[in-house]
Amino acid sequence: MQLNDPRLFRQLAYVNGMWTAGDQGRDLAVDDPATNEVLGHVALLERDQITASVTAAEQAFAHWRSLSVNERAARLHAWHDLLQAHREDLAVIMTREQGKPLADARGEVDYGASFIQWFAEEGKRAGGETIPSHLPNAMLGTLREPVGISVMFTPWNFPLAMITRKAAAALAAGCPVIVKPAGETPYSALALAELAERAGIPAGVFNVVTGDAEMVSEVLCNDTRVRSVSFTGSTRVGKLLMKQSASSVKRMALELGGNAPFIVGPDMDPDEAAREALAARFQTAGQDCLAANRIFVHASIYEQFIERFAVHMKQLRVGNGLMDVDIGPLIHSRAVDMACALVDDAVHRGARLIAGEQSMAPGANFFMPTLVADITPEMRVFREETFTPVAAVCAWEDEEAVIAAANDTEYGLAAYVYTHDVRRIYRFMRGLDYGMVSVNTIKMTGAPVPFGGIKQSGLGREGGHAGIEEYLDTKYFCLGNMPSVSGS
Ligand SMILES: NC(=O)c1ccc[n+]([C@@H]2O[C@H](COP(=O)([O-])OP(=O)(O)OC[C@H]3O[C@@H](n4cnc5c(N)ncnc54)[C@H](O)[C@@H]3O)[C@@H](O)[C@H]2O)c1
Numbered sequence: 041m042q043l044n045d046p047r048l049f050r051q052l053a054y055v056n057g058m059w060t061a062g063d064q065g066r067d068l069a070v071d072d073p074a075t076n077e078v079l080g081h082v083a084l085l086e087r088d089q090i091t092a093s094v095t096a097a098e099q100a101f102a103h104w105r106s107l108s109v110n111e112r113a114a115r116l117h118a119w120h121d122l123l124q125a126h127r128e129d130l131a132v133i134m135t136r137e138q139g140k141p142l143a144d145a146r147g148e149v150d151y152g153a154s155f156i157q158w159f160a161e162e163g164k165r166a167g168g169e170t171i172p173s174h175l176p177n178a179m180l181g182t183l184r185e186p187v188g189i190s191v192m193f194t195p196w197n198f199p200l201a202m203i204t205r206k207a208a209a210a211l212a213a214g215c216p217v218i219v220k221p222a223g224e225t226p227y228s229a230l231a232l233a234e235l236a237e238r239a240g241i242p243a244g245v246f247n248v249v250t251g252d253a254e255m256v257s258e259v260l261c262n263d264t265r266v267r268s269v270s271f272t273g274s275t276r277v278g279k280l281l282m283k284q285s286a287s288s289v290k291r292m293a294l295e296l297g298g299n300a301p302f303i304v305g306p307d308m309d310p311d312e313a314a315r316e317a318l319a320a321r322f323q324t325a326g327q328d329c330l331a332a333n334r335i336f337v338h339a340s341i342y343e344q345f346i347e348r349f350a351v352h353m354k355q356l357r358v359g360n361g362l363m364d365v366d367i368g369p370l371i372h373s374r375a376v377d378m379a380c381a382l383v384d385d386a387v388h389r390g391a392r393l394i395a396g397e398q399s400m401a402p403g404a405n406f407f408m409p410t411l412v413a414d415i416t417p418e419m420r421v422f423r424e425e426t427f428t429p430v431a432a433v434c435a436w437e438d439e440e441a442v443i444a445a446a447n448d449t450e451y452g453l454a455a456y457v458y459t460h461d462v463r464r465i466y467r468f469m470r471g472l473d474y475g476m477v478s479v480n481t482i483k484m485t486g487a488p489v490p491f492g493g494i495k496q497s498g499l500g501r502e503g504g505h506a507g508i509e510e511y512l513d514t515k516y517f518c519l520g521n522m523p524s525v526s527g528s
Pocket residue numbers: 193194195196197198221222223253254257272273274275276277280281295296297298328329425427
C-alpha cells in the first residue's frame with residue numbers, strides 16, 4: 041500500500057503496547073473489495089493471547105484511571121491531532137480495505153477524529169453530585185468511577201469512526217480498551233493503535249486484537265474481568281453477545297441494524313426530495329445503518345419523484361473508491377448476491393423495477409444502484425435492512441397510515457421526514473418510533489449527538505453527553521457521623 045507513512049500499515053495485532061503475531065503463526069488474508077487483490081494479512085491470535093490482552097488491560101487500568109482528567113485529555117488531544125496529521129494515509133487505508141470513495145473516507149477520518157476531541161473534553165465534565173441529606177449529620181453524594189475493562193466489536197462499514205466513538209469515551213472515563221475490528225477491515229484499527237502509541241497512550245490501555253470473531257467474543261464475554269461490551273453490527277450478532285455477556289452481567293452498548301423510513305410530504309418539490317432520498321439511500325453504497333431503507337412518497341408527487349430519482353441515480357459513478365466515484369464496491373460478493381435476491385423477491389411479489397442495469401457493474405463486488413417501486417410489507421426490501429444500493433419506494437396518502445407503516449418493523453434506529461408543514465413535522469417527530477428523527481436533512485450525526493436506536497436497533501447511546509455514561513459507574517457515598525454537617 042502506497043502511504044506517506046508506511047508504519048501506519050500494520051499486519052500484527054497490538055496488545056500491551058507490542059505488535060503481536062499469533063502464537064501458532066496463523067494469519068488471515070485481507071482483500072481489497074474493489075479488485076479482490078490481497079492487500080495483506082492480519083495475525084490470528086489464539087485463545088490464550090486473547091485472555092492475555094485482558095490481563096494487560098487489567099494491569100494498565102490502575103495507572104490509567106489514576107491520571108487526572110487533564111492528563112488523559114492531553115493524550116486524547118494528541119491522538120486526535122495525529123489522526124488529522126495522517127488524514128490522507130488513513131483515508132487511503134480505509135478505501136483500500138473497505139471500498140468507500142476516498143472523499144467519503146477522508147470524511148470518516150474527520151468524523152472519527154471529532155469523537156476523540158469531544159470526549160477529551162467531555163471527560164472533564166463527568167462529575168458526580170451532592171445530595172441534600174435526609175439523615176442527620178451525614179453528607180451524601182455520588183462519585184463517578186470508570187466501569188473497567190471495556191471491549192469493543194466494530195463493523196466493516198465504518199472501520200475507524202465506530203472505534204473512536206466508543207474508545208475515546210471509554211478512555212476519557214478512565215477505562216482500558218480492547219478493540220476487535222471486523223475481519224474485513226482490520227487495518228484502520230491497527231493504524232489507530234500505531235497513532236495511539238505515538239500519542240502517549242500507555243501500553244495495555246488501547247489494545248487491538250485480531251482473530252476468529254466467534255472465539256474472541258466467547259473468550260472476552262466470558263471473562264469476568266471485562267466489565268463492558270460495546271458492539272456495532274447486526275442485530276443477530278448483538279443478541280449473541282448479550283447472551284454471552286449475561287453470565288457475568290456486563291454493561292452493554294449495542295448499535296444494531298436499522299430499517300429507516302424516509303417520508304416525503306405532498307408539499308415537497310419532487311426533484312429536491314429525490315436528490316435527498318438518493319443521498320440518504322446510497323451513502324456508503326447503502327451499507328450504512330442510517331441508509332433510507334423504505335422511501336414513502338406522497339401519492340400526489342409519487343410518479344414525478346420516481347422519474348427524478350431514476351434520472352439522478354443513473355448519473356451516479358460506480359467504481360474503485362480510489363477513482364473519482366460516488367459509489368464503491370460492496371464489502372464482498374455475498375452482499376452482491378443478497379442485493380440480487382432482494383430485487384428478485386420484490387419483483388416476484390409485484391414491485392416495478394424502474395432502473396438498475398447489472399451488466400454495467402465494473403467488477404464482481406459491485407452492484408449498480410437499483411430502484412424498485414410499489415413495494416409492500418410482504419417484500420424483503422420492506423422488512424429487512426437491505427444494506428445494499430437498492431432503493432425501495434411506495435406511495436402514501438393517509439398520515440396515520442404512513443406512520444404506522446414506518447413503525448411496522450422490529451427496528452428503531454433512524455427516520456427521515458421531508459415536509460415544510462410544521463404541524464405535520466411535529467406529528468411525525470412524535471409518532472415515529474425511532475431513536476433519531478431527522479427533518480429536512482440527511483446530515484444528522486456528529487460528536488455532540490446521542491446516537492442510538494430503540495427496539496431491536498440497540499441499547500444505550502454513543503456520542504454526546506450520553507456517550508461517556510456507558511463507561512462510568514455511579515458510586516453513592518454516605519459520609520456519616522459528621523456532627524458539623526447539616527441536612528441540606
Ligand atoms: N447499526 C450499525 O451501526 C451497523 C453498522 C454496521 C453493520 N451493521 C449491520 O451489519 C449487517 C451487515 O454486516 P454483516 O453481514 O457483516 O453482519 P454480521 O452480523 O455477520 O457481522 C457484523 C460484524 O460482527 C462481527 N461478528 C460476527 N460474529 C461475531 C461474533 N460472534 N462476535 C463478535 N463479532 C462478530 C463480524 O466480524 C462483523 O464485523 C447489516 O445488516 C447491519 O445490520 C449495523
